[in-house]
Amino acid sequence: MDESKPSAQTAEVVPTKVAAPSPSDKLARLNAPTIIDINNVDFYYGASKALHGINFPIKNKLVTAFIGPSGCGKSTLLRCLNRMNDLVEGTRIGAGSIKISGVDIYDPSVDVIELRKRVGMVFQKSNPFPKSIYENVVYGLRLQGINSKSRLDETVERSLRGAALWEEVRDRLHTSALGLSGGQQQRLCIARAIAVEPEIILMDEPCSALDPIATVKVEELIHQLKQDYTIVIVTHNMQQAGRCSDITAFFYMGRLIEIDATEKIFTNPTQKQTEDYISGRFG
Amino acid sequence: MSPSPQIKRIDQRPLREAISTRGRSLVPWLTKDELIKYFFGANAWMSIVVLGLIMLSLYSESIGFNPSRGFFGENYRNLLVYRQAGLEFVDILKKETSGIDGLGKYLADVRLKELLRLIAQGKRDGKPADQALTDANNALTPFDDYVNRLSTLGDPLNVIISPLGDAATATRDAVTDVEHKKQEKELYLRSNKKELADQVTYQEVDLDAAVKPLHDALPSIQDANVKLAAGLALFLTQPPPALDETMKAELAGFNEQVRGLMAVLPTYENELETWNPHLPLPWYKGVTDFFFNTNWLTASSWQNYYGILPLLAGSTLISIVALVIAVPLGVGAGVYINQIATPWEQHIIKPAIEFISAIPSVVLGFFGVAVLGQFLLQLSQWGILPHFSSRLNIITAGILLAFMAVPTIFTLTEDAINNVPRSFKEASYALGANRLQTIWRIILPASLSGVISAVLLGFGRVIGETMVVLLCAGNSIQIPPMSDGLMVLFQPVHTMTGIIAQELGEAERGGIEWHALFMVGLFLFVISLGINFLAQRVVKRFKISIG
Numbered sequence A: 001m002d003e004s005k006p007s008a009q010t011a012e013v014v015p016t017k018v019a020a021p022s023p024s025d026k027l028a029r030l031n032a033p034t035i036i037d038i039n040n041v042d043f044y045y046g047a048s049k050a051l052h053g054i055n056f057p058i059k060n061k062l063v064t065a066f067i068g069p070s071g072c073g074k075s076t077l078l079r080c081l082n083r084m085n086d087l088v089e090g091t092r093i094g095a096g097s098i099k100i101s102g103v104d105i106y107d108p109s110v111d112v113i114e115l116r117k118r119v120g121m122v123f124q125k126s127n128p129f130p131k132s133i134y135e136n137v138v139y140g141l142r143l144q145g146i147n148s149k150s151r152l153d154e155t156v157e158r159s160l161r162g163a164a165l166w167e168e169v170r171d172r173l174h175t176s177a178l179g180l181s182g183g184q185q186q187r188l189c190i191a192r193a194i195a196v197e198p199e200i201i202l203m204d205e206p207c208s209a210l211d212p213i214a215t216v217k218v219e220e221l222i223h224q225l226k227q228d229y230t231i232v233i234v235t236h237n238m239q240q241a242g243r244c245s246d247i248t249a250f251f252y253m254g255r256l257i258e259i260d261a262t263e264k265i266f267t268n269p270t271q272k273q274t275e276d277y278i279s280g281r282f283g
Numbered sequence B: 001m002s003p004s005p006q007i008k009r010i011d012q013r014p015l016r017e018a019i020s021t022r023g024r025s026l027v028p029w030l031t032k033d034e035l036i037k038y039f040f041g042a043n044a045w046m047s048i049v050v051l052g053l054i055m056l057s058l059y060s061e062s063i064g065f066n067p068s069r070g071f072f073g074e075n076y077r078n079l080l081v082y083r084q085a086g087l088e089f090v091d092i093l094k095k096e097t098s099g100i101d102g103l104g105k106y107l108a109d110v111r112l113k114e115l116l117r118l119i120a121q122g123k124r125d126g127k128p129a130d131q132a133l134t135d136a137n138n139a140l141t142p143f144d145d146y147v148n149r150l151s152t153l154g155d156p157l158n159v160i161i162s163p164l165g166d167a168a169t170a171t172r173d174a175v176t177d178v179e180h181k182k183q184e185k186e187l188y189l190r191s192n193k194k195e196l197a198d199q200v201t202y203q204e205v206d207l208d209a210a211v212k213p214l215h216d217a218l219p220s221i222q223d224a225n226v227k228l229a230a231g232l233a234l235f236l237t238q239p240p241p242a243l244d245e246t247m248k249a250e251l252a253g254f255n256e257q258v259r260g261l262m263a264v265l266p267t268y269e270n271e272l273e274t275w276n277p278h279l280p281l282p283w284y285k286g287v288t289d290f291f292f293n294t295n296w297l298t299a300s301s302w303q304n305y306y307g308i309l310p311l312l313a314g315s316t317l318i319s320i321v322a323l324v325i326a327v328p329l330g331v332g333a334g335v336y337i338n339q340i341a342t343p344w345e346q347h348i349i350k351p352a353i354e355f356i357s358a359i360p361s362v363v364l365g366f367f368g369v370a371v372l373g374q375f376l377l378q379l380s381q382w383g384i385l386p387h388f389s390s391r392l393n394i395i396t397a398g399i400l401l402a403f404m405a406v407p408t409i410f411t412l413t414e415d416a417i418n419n420v421p422r423s424f425k426e427a428s429y430a431l432g433a434n435r436l437q438t439i440w441r442i443i444l445p446a447s448l449s450g451v452i453s454a455v456l457l458g459f460g461r462v463i464g465e466t467m468v469v470l471l472c473a474g475n476s477i478q479i480p481p482m483s484d485g486l487m488v489l490f491q492p493v494h495t496m497t498g499i500i501a502q503e504l505g506e507a508e509r510g511g512i513e514w515h516a517l518f519m520v521g522l523f524l525f526v527i528s529l530g531i532n533f534l535a536q537r538v539v540k541r542f543k544i545s546i547g
Helices: A023-030 A074-080 A112-118 A133-143 A149-162 A166-172 A182-195 A212-225 A238-244 A262-267 A272-278 B015-019 B032-061 B071-084 B087-124 B129-139 B141-190 B194-199 B207-216 B218-237 B245-274 B285-292 B309-340 B343-356 B361-381 B394-418 B422-430 B435-446 B448-464 B467-472 B482-490 B496-503 B512-546
Strands: A034-045 A048-059 A063-067 A091-100 A119-122 A200-204 A230-234 A247-252 A255-261
Touching: A034 A074, A034 A230, A048 A074, A048 A091, A048 A230, A048 A247, A048 A255, A063 A074, A063 A238, A074 A200, A074 A230, A074 A247, A112 A119, A119 A182, A133 A149, A133 A182, A133 B435, A149 A166, A149 A182, A166 A182, A182 A200, A182 A212, A182 B422, A212 A230, A212 A238, A238 A262, A247 A262, A247 A272, A255 A262, A255 A272, A262 A272, B032 B512, B071 B087, B071 B141, B071 B285, B071 B512, B087 B129, B087 B141, B087 B207, B087 B218, B087 B245, B129 B141, B141 B194, B141 B207, B141 B218, B207 B218, B218 B245, B309 B343, B309 B394, B309 B435, B309 B448, B309 B467, B309 B482, B309 B496, B343 B394, B361 B394, B361 B467, B394 B448, B394 B467, B394 B482, B422 B435, B435 B448, B448 B496, B448 B512, B467 B496, B496 B512
Parallel strands: A063 A230, A063 A247, A119 A200, A200 A230
Antiparallel strands: A034 A048, A034 A091, A247 A255
């Protein structure tokens, strides 16, 4: 399966406005420390080069959005950040490095399992396990050998509240997760990701399969989550990038074209390609 | 407007004419489309028709549309004659003598163990092998005398039994003969050949006169029983001569057995006194006897039995052994190939496993007889496996059948795992699971129904397999002694499939044995049907749960 070629964009209605912080506040936050340092990364699927010399930092406790047309490499880059591309046969990093907190995550000494615990991921298509809601949330904990009921109960409530799902499912925690609606399933996947208390959450087009109302809920959730987590979100929907991100990176044909504060990208991009894409002239 | 010159249709006819003419095919009244549809439809429905015919013939040859002429009716008459001719009476007597034989066997077992110990002891003392054997036998001479004296206890009874047995079988044969003649006559009458029917004459057997000698023998039997009881009591007072403490401990149960036999003697005598050849046989006996009789005995000079239990036990035990081996192998290989193996390994292993199912089973059976059975026996002689004597047994057949079931289980398991969405696997890895955790907690549970149905179909394959069990199971019709624990697996058995293959060629068409074999076939058919039905149900559930 090639995640670098996501499905067609889904049309979405403009959701309710979220109160925007004042410009000065924003500028201050853009100076946050770097947590992920992407350094001249080339990436290959077999012989074809999917990423060309990607080079930029991702700031701590901010929401960074990756935008760009289909096949531009944004999902590929995202999946490099927790080494999910390892699961795809024939992929490799050709050059450059990705450092998280100063550690090169492609170094042979890196514990991939631990990396994925610290860098959680939410997928494009909600993918709850065919288990109960409760078991879905505690899956990551059970992997680590935590089976104490009180600890699990506490995590389930905290994570589901964190994912704004608690009130809806508290009475049916032990029914199958597959009985939830699409939007609930996606929030369950977010709850499952935050249950293991990661530092970074990667979201790969988390709303592309959701209806507008579910999308609003997930976006509101992203706003809450950025208090505690660094979030990297890939999206096809430019309004969404505008609404929920602090920084936006625009990719085209496997290259980073422009990265800047979201407001600047959407109001006054420096590159012609960015402007064309944002104004809907192609993509 | 004139049409543009570049449009050149293949069919030059005008529109009106072209669309108003239906296509024709070879058969005038069918269009091409219909012809193709019927052709494929006929192919598809053919299997249903054949299946129906098979079921019909199985049913008509076993139970029969007239059940009194089918197997159950014939088996009922078989059992009825057994009672009326007095075979039942003689069998009660035989139970007494077989009780004495049982005592002898008990002592013989102890003797064998002691003999082996003595020989081993002799070898340790530095004697040559044959010298050790002779010495051991010599040492056991007093014990042998004791056993011989014990076996003579049954002699008075045996003297009574053999003429009674002859009389009973003679009566039985006469009754069967009359039965056959009646049938023949009826057949002639039905086809309006009166003169031929008149030629068939028979005289009804006077059953009361026939069983009179049995009743008359009662006083002498009672006499013999008294003697037997007295003899047994005498043996109670003289325990068998033990050579050492171990042997004495092994003989400890002997007195218990003797007392047990003495205790049942009056019961047998009572059964003999109250025995009545006119006692009616319940109508369902022909059916229950098939399912619960522990004997399958054909072409016997005494009494034939058609009980499916020993065959069922053999088939079941072999299947269990096969599944216990094949399930971990098949499921494990499926998981490995689908989840872990490199593409290179997949290219090698997958076709290899699938090739196994192409090996003719007779070749595997030959391998089992020539190599595997011998190898297991060798292992036993080297002391790696416990002692057993039959080269062909449940284990040998089970291992080979496991080998045959692996491709089925492997392929279906791999399919089931393939159906698990990749997103489950990704989600699991993204939460920090390692490969084993992902397989164990996500992939196997999600494909569980598929795996279960794979196992069920593997079971179906195993229980229906014929050639391997015929060659390798040892073909000894018995319910293996379950009290032996796991050692039961080294017993030779016979199977439902094996008995059909072996006996159908010799069975008289339309005779009771013929019907009995079809009955076994029907039973197998029902088992397979049940397994397939179950497997399909399980797979259906699986599809819903993935969504």
